[in-house]
Amino acid sequence: MRPISGILTAVAGTALLAGAAWAGEINVYTALEEDEIAAYLEQAAIDMPDVTINLLRLSTGDLGARIIAEANNPQADVIWGFALTNMLHQDIYSQLAPYDAAGAAELPPQFRDADGRWFAPTGYVGAFCVNNERLEAMGAPVPHTWQELANPVYKGEVVMPDPGSSGTGYLQIAAILQGMGDDAGWQLIADLDKNMAQYTTSGSRPCRMAQAGEYAIGASLSYVAMQGIEQGYPITMIIPEDYAGFELEANGLMAEAHNPEDAKRFLDWTLSAGASESYAERKDLVTIPGAPRPPQADAANFPEDLAAVLYPMDFASSGVERDGIIAKWRETVTEH
Amino acid sequence: MTAVPAVTHGVRVPGSERLFRQVVLWVPLAGIALFFLYPLAIIVVRSLTQRDGSIGFGNYTEFLSLGYLWTVIGNSLVMSGITAALCVGLGLVMAYAMSRTRMPLKWLVSLALALPLLAPSLVQALGLIFMFGRNGLISKFTGIELQVYGLPGLVMANTIYALPQAVMILMVALRQADRRQYDAALMLGASPWRRFMDVTLPGLRFGLLSAAFVCFSVTITDFGNAAVIGGGYPVLASEIYSQVVGQMNFNMGAVVGILLLIPTLLAFYLEKIAAQRHTMAGEGALPVEPNRWWPRDVPLWGFSYLGTAFIVAVMGIVVYASFVQLWPYNLGFTLKNYNINLQGGYASLWTTIYAALITAVLGTLMLFAIVLAERNLSRTKAKLLYLLAIVPVGVPGLVLGLSYVLSFNTRAMFPGILYGTILLIALCNFYHYHSQGFLTMITGMRNVPRPLEETVASLGGGVGAQLRDAVVPVMMPTLVSVFFFLFMRGMVTLSAVIFLITSKLSVAAVTVLRLDQTGRSTQAAAFSVIIMVIVLAAMGVMRAALWWQARRARMVAAGG
Numbered sequence: 001m002r003p004i005s006g007i008l009t010a011v012a013g014t015a016l017l018a019g020a021a022w023a024g025e026i027n028v029y030t031a032l033e034e035d036e037i038a039a040y041l042e043q044a045a046i047d048m049p050d051v052t053i054n055l056l057r058l059s060t061g062d063l064g065a066r067i068i069a070e071a072n073n074p075q076a077d078v079i080w081g082f083a084l085t086n087m088l089h090q091d092i093y094s095q096l097a098p099y100d101a102a103g104a105a106e107l108p109p110q111f112r113d114a115d116g117r118w119f120a121p122t123g124y125v126g127a128f129c130v131n132n133e134r135l136e137a138m139g140a141p142v143p144h145t146w147q148e149l150a151n152p153v154y155k156g157e158v159v160m161p162d163p164g165s166s167g168t169g170y171l172q173i174a175a176i177l178q179g180m181g182d183d184a185g186w187q188l189i190a191d192l193d194k195n196m197a198q199y200t201t202s203g204s205r206p207c208r209m210a211q212a213g214e215y216a217i218g219a220s221l222s223y224v225a226m227q228g229i230e231q232g233y234p235i236t237m238i239i240p241e242d243y244a245g246f247e248l249e250a251n252g253l254m255a256e257a258h259n260p261e262d263a264k265r266f267l268d269w270t271l272s273a274g275a276s277e278s279y280a281e282r283k284d285l286v287t288i289p290g291a292p293r294p295p296q297a298d299a300a301n302f303p304e305d306l307a308a309v310l311y312p313m314d315f316a317s318s319g320v321e322r323d324g325i326i327a328k329w330r331e332t333v334t335e336h
Numbered sequence: 337m338t339a340v341p342a343v344t345h346g347v348r349v350p351g352s353e354r355l356f357r358q359v360v361l362w363v364p365l366a367g368i369a370l371f372f373l374y375p376l377a378i379i380v381v382r383s384l385t386q387r388d389g390s391i392g393f394g395n396y397t398e399f400l401s402l403g404y405l406w407t408v409i410g411n412s413l414v415m416s417g418i419t420a421a422l423c424v425g426l427g428l429v430m431a432y433a434m435s436r437t438r439m440p441l442k443w444l445v446s447l448a449l450a451l452p453l454l455a456p457s458l459v460q461a462l463g464l465i466f467m468f469g470r471n472g473l474i475s476k477f478t479g480i481e482l483q484v485y486g487l488p489g490l491v492m493a494n495t496i497y498a499l500p501q502a503v504m505i506l507m508v509a510l511r512q513a514d515r516r517q518y519d520a521a522l523m524l525g526a527s528p529w530r531r532f533m534d535v536t537l538p539g540l541r542f543g544l545l546s547a548a549f550v551c552f553s554v555t556i557t558d559f560g561n562a563a564v565i566g567g568g569y570p571v572l573a574s575e576i577y578s579q580v581v582g583q584m585n586f587n588m589g590a591v592v593g594i595l596l597l598i599p600t601l602l603a604f605y606l607e608k609i610a611a612q613r614h615t616m617a618g619e620g621a622l623p624v625e626p627n628r629w630w631p632r633d634v635p636l637w638g639f640s641y642l643g644t645a646f647i648v649a650v651m652g653i654v655v656y657a658s659f660v661q662l663w664p665y666n667l668g669f670t671l672k673n674y675n676i677n678l679q680g681g682y683a684s685l686w687t688t689i690y691a692a693l694i695t696a697v698l699g700t701l702m703l704f705a706i707v708l709a710e711r712n713l714s715r716t717k718a719k720l721l722y723l724l725a726i727v728p729v730g731v732p733g734l735v736l737g738l739s740y741v742l743s744f745n746t747r748a749m750f751p752g753i754l755y756g757t758i759l760l761i762a763l764c765n766f767y768h769y770h771s772q773g774f775l776t777m778i779t780g781m782r783n784v785p786r787p788l789e790e791t792v793a794s795l796g797g798g799v800g801a802q803l804r805d806a807v808v809p810v811m812m813p814t815l816v817s818v819f820f821f822l823f824m825r826g827m828v829t830l831s832a833v834i835f836l837i838t839s840k841l842s843v844a845a846v847t848v849l850r851l852d853q854t855g856r857s858t859q860a861a862a863f864s865v866i867i868m869v870i871v872l873a874a875m876g877v878m879r880a881a882l883w884w885q886a887r888r889a890r891m892v893a894a895g896g
Contacts, residue, residue, distance in 0.1 A: 072745065072746065086584065202853075
């Protein structure tokens with residue numbers, strides 16, 4: 001039994017140390033992608049050499065569940081790059097503290113909270129992953145819009161995420177509904193359903209299936225498609241020209257941050273010139289005025305003045321409407 | 337010790353033994369209470385917390401009124417029913433072939449059965465898709481596009497996942513038969529088939545029911561395979577994910593988690609009814625020697641090799657994919673996938689080995705203690721203990737993980753101090769697989785003849801001597817099985833642990849998930865291959881050590 005009690009003591013000792021909050025160290029929870037995180041942290045290490053950044057990286061849904069579950073004793077100092085729709089969930093929003101980050105005031109008002117609890121310097125858009133080989137074998141044209149995707153030629157070859165389990169799936173149908181209005185929107189969703197091979201639980205899975213050649217087209221997100229292309233898969237990224245749909249990536253300060261001083265410095269940094277240059281190389285949307293324009297923004301035909309054209313997605317009310325939309329979606333797709 | 341001697345089975349029980357009996361009962365029970373019942377209670381409270389914060393059954397009525405719910409329940413029952421039947425059937429064939437026949441290549445069969453326990457379920461599903469997918473090897477070679485997504489894929493994936501657990505229990509159950517019963521049957525002129533039906537099967541009833549119960553429960557609660565290969569075949573476990581992770585509605589997720597306990601409790605009830613008619617065999621049993629009988633052996637071996645080939649093919653294709661440039665487009669050989677270019681790289685591997693060792697050591701000791709305690713309990717108390725020990729199998733990993741966050745992330749010194757430690761991850765993994773370990777252990781304990789224990793006791797041997805001379809030697813194979821089972825699962829289990837990793841502490845299965853999420857399927861395969869190699873090597877070393885120790889013990893015994 002002795003070695004075991006030795007292990008227990010050692011583990012308990014580590015726990016004591018890990019529990020203590022140290023100056024110069026912050027806990028950051030993020031849903032950003034691995035590769036971009038590595039690049040940003042390199043930049044952060046140059047700009048804030050005295051702060052150690054401990055990162056917990058989980059997918060949006062898992063991270064949201066984690067933050068809510070930890071509500072009684074929050075472990076994070078900062079939430080960084082987290083889907084705004086999820087950030088506005090009452091149980092997460094209520095854990096945030098107002099903080100007027102340096103530079104936040106310059107963001108257009110729809111990219112920051114009126115109370116100062118979050119701001120969103122970046123965002124991402126929906127995209128199709130199209131498997132070139134499979135599409136060629138089918139002899140079908142490359143789809144450029146959701147409307148085209150309803151063409152029966154794609155029957156059984158399209159995969160998209162289930163909006164009930166994936167934020168990506170939700171932003172896709174929300175964009176269709178907001179763009180077309182309810183009647184035409186639900187009709188298109190029903191038409192698309194005839195081509196749908198399956199609805200996946202995860203938002204990145206449709207693109208992974210398309211890249212493996214399991215299906216011709218996977219509706220997912222732009223960065224997911226970019227990752228596949230980077231790995232060398234024979235896929236093309238198509239940002240739907242009609243209703244791309246977008247999500248903002250929000251940052252916020254936890255009200256119970258153990259190290260609020262460094263947490264605030266980190267949040268200031270996310271709006272700094274150094275950071276915004278890093279964003280431009282990788283992001284679809286950068287909301288910081290005057291930041292360099294990302295290449296994906298061209299691909300999606302976004303105009304120069306984003307704030308003026310992105311339809312003002314009401315993230316707060318979309319959170320409320322969400323349950324209703326998901327219920328109606330399930331009815332629509334199970335009717336056939 | 338001045339304790340008053342108690343009396344059990346007509347033997348006076350000394351104080352030290354009474355103390356021992358208290359410890360082996362109450363320490364594991366305290367563990368179950370703190371690390372399973374307490375988190376479960378929090379989930380129950382969550383499921384009863386209605387939208388407006390009041391307590392009631394509102395969530396249950398809301399959930400049960402969902403239109404598509406009955407389809408989902410039906411799907412789950414059908415899928416788990418088929419899987420359990422397949423696993424018990426094939427599991428019995430394989431366990432029997434390995435323990436009662438002189439099957440060649442037994443080592444290969446048992447190695448194949450270890451593989452599914454060693455690979456994250458995500459990777460097995462990848463292997464199935466690489467093989468049977470629309471763009472998989474078979475489709476490519478035959479030109480026929482298979483439809484693996486949905487029920488067929490789910491049954492295949494879950495069978496691979498549950499089969500080793502069924503075999504583990506059945507192997508232990510097969511050890512408990514008594515050669516003398518077979519000799520008697522032989523003398524009475526019973527045909528081999530009659531001997532199997534009248535001697536083997538009745539003795540196996542408990543093991544068969546336990547195996548069926550485990551296979552049914554682990555597959556009805558498993559979400560991982562459903563997410564990757566389930567296609568348009570929704571099951572209850574995915575509904576939890578959808579509620580908790582998709583819609584961040586914990587209370588509804590808790591409702592599904594609690595409802596998933598119903599089939600488990602039902603299965604427990606049925607199993608107990610059936611097992612009541614089972615009389616304890618194997619008291620003082622002589623082990624049955626493997627023999628040869630062609631009409632039986634050929635089909636048994638055939639099925640065993642078929643099952644082995646299937647698992648080896650699915651896992652083999654993962655190994656193959658880990659060495660190619662870009663699956664399935666460029667099959668040129670490369671080692672680049674083993675250069676994990678994700679932050680952290682292989683670092684999580686060492687933490688995981690440490691955590692898995694704690695899981696295995698702590699788990700084996702606790703389970704051994706609890707089955708020792710069970711022997712001395714009254715029938716009713718033993719039943720209650722049994723129920724407590726097997727309920728964990730009905731709790732989905734996702735629910736268990738979240739319940740751990742809700743229970744242990746507190747400011748108090750204890751148990752909050754465990755939050756964010758390897759120890760908590762290890763404990764979570766142990767209680768996640770508590771039931772399988774317990775059922776194997778208790779099946780194995782039926783081999784230990786009580787008369788032998790009592791003989792050692794009457795010769796003046798204390799608790800230590802009884803354990804050393806009577807119980808441990810008989811239990812050794814079972815202890816080893818349970819240890820390796822917990823160790824292997826501790827290495828790769830993801831669903832619960834994903835909620836317990838921190839910014840400073842991650843585990844290998846999470847790295848595999850992250851690799852797949854970022855599109856690096858071949859690197860995910862490579863990382864899993866490394867996990868398998870390391871664990872197999874570790875098991876090899878441990879087995880060698882055990883063998884060496886046993887040999888030395890034999891030599892000492894012979895010398896003395």
